[in-house]
Amino acid sequence: MDLLRFVTAGSVDDGKSTLIGRLLYDTRQVFEDTLASIERASQAQGLDDLNLALLTDGLRAEREQGITIDVAYRYFATPRRKFIIADSPGHVQYTRNMVTGASTAQLALILVDARKGVVEQTRRHSALAALLGIHHVVLCVNKMDLVDWSEARFREVEAQYRGVAAQLGIESVTVIPLAALEGANLVHRSPALDWYEGPTLLEFLETVEVPNRGLDAPLRFPVQYVIRPQSREFPDYRGYAGTVAAGRVRVGEAVRVLPLGATTRVAAIDRFDEELREARAGDAVVIRLEDELDAGRGAMFVAASDQVLPATQIEADVCWMTDLSALEPGRQVLIKHTTRRTRAVVAALIDRLDVEALARVPEPSALGLNDIGRVRLRLMEPIVADEYATSRETGAFIIIDPATRHTTGAGMVRAVHAPVPAGAP
Incomplete structure (x- = not known):
């Protein structure tokens, strides 16, 4: 079975946590002791029925206020596929948490209240999904029971959202009417929606094809750690541990080690107690090289034929995540890109997304807080970066305040500027 990661997004009280809770409940993914706990908590709130939103709202403040604050991850599986769900908050002040949840998602479920239609937070989360490279969006028109299951209202909301998606360049949009509280059209069809001929939400999630773009990208292997046991059993062992960020690497393949610039070949690929012939994007492995090179944490292995050069300047879309300070031209920051950290200066703020x-x-x-804008950064040390559309892993970075060491922003690379090699025409 393959794995699908998706994020739920939308405005406050659109029913995201209830939808996930109902999906888990109707697919029999809730343990008896968890169900008993939810029953007690629901009774304490004075409810006659189960409050399934409590399955994801785990923080005390979330349960007291009836809102989602942090990203909640839930896992479930059907006979056809495995799933990882990131339930993100709807409040504007927690937009940064939505960015966290969507950063690894392949698909986004964006909920709207059928009564309210598309609102500002719907547009904000859709814009973030587009910026984060999520090309598949499912618009869940929720609470259809509160508009008397009206097909006319559903079509109106669908038209509103398709206009937004077209502006943002979202490639694939599927619109599904449902009522999460009742479970209508999540796992089981509802007679009240007999005019709808498309799939239920679960049917869609089980069958949607989401290609792994990382496999088709050029090889990128950022070194995380150098393994030197120096034991009697392995006296000369030198391995470079990390996760293949993009592409594939094979034993015998010629690779270039950046920023060193030296070329060598892959002697072996180790994983636990076995040797592999090939490692692909997402595989955590140890690579041994034919030559002993001065390559440590932060080094990047690329294909020897790849002419990529370490970048000294990048342009990126940045989501600013702190209200303690603003991102201004001239500010010095720390950039963490894959396994490498470097200082950078904000050379210019190009624009801000309204x-x-x-x-x-x-x-x-x-x-300011939750603003999204395009920024030009000048790097003190070069990094091997790709455009985010090519590789999520090597096209993303976080911004750290050098004084407090707090994460203050997240960025997606849109353009890479490398120095011209000496002697180039």
């Missing part, structure tokens, strides 16, 4: 109008405002003076 979420309401879905337009870009040129040359803002600063980016």
Whole structure:
């Protein structure tokens, strides 16, 4: 079975946590002791029925306020597929948490209340999904029971959202009417929606094809750790541990080690107590090289034929995640990209995304909490970065405050500027 990662998003009280709770409940993924706990908590809230949102709202503050604050991850499986769900919060102040949940997702479920239709947070989360490279969006028109299961209202909301998706360049949109509280059209069809001929939500999730773009990208292997046992059994062992970020690597293949620039060949690929002939994107392995090179944490293995050069300047879309300070031109920051850290200077703020109008405002003076804008960064040390559309893993980074060491932003690379090699025409 393959694995599908998806994130739920949308505005406050659109029913995200209830949808996930009902999906887990109707697919029999809830243990008896967990169900008993939810029953007690529901009774304590004065409810006659189960509050299935409590299956994901695990923080005390979430249960007291009836909102989602942190990202909750849930796992379930059907005979056809395995799933990892990231339930993200709907409040504007927790937009940064939505970015965290969506950063590894292959598909986004965006919920809207059938009564309210598309609102600002719907557009904000859709814009973030597009920026984060999520090309498949399922619009769940929830609470259809509160609009008398009206097909006309469903079509109206669908038309609203397809207009937003077209503006954002979202490639694939599937729209499903449902009522999460009742479980209508999640796992089982509802007679009240007999006018709808498409799949239920679970049917869609089990059958949607989401290609792994990382497999088709050029080889990128960031070194995380150098293994030197120096034991009697392995006196000369030198292995480079890490996770293949993109592409594939095979034993005998010629690779170039950056930023060193030296070329060598792969002598062996180890995983636990076995040797592999090939490792692919997502595989955590140890690579041994034919030559002993000065390559440590932060080094990057690429194919020898790949002419990529370490970048000294990048342009990126940044989501600013702190209200303690703003991102301004001239500010010095730390960049963590794959396994490498480097200092950088904000050379320019190119624009800011106006979420309401879905337009870009040129040359803002600063980016504040939850703002999204395009930034030019000048790097103190070069990094091997790719455009985010090519590789999520090597096209993403986080911004760290060098004084507090707090994570203050997340970025997606849109353009890479490498120095021209000496002697180039």
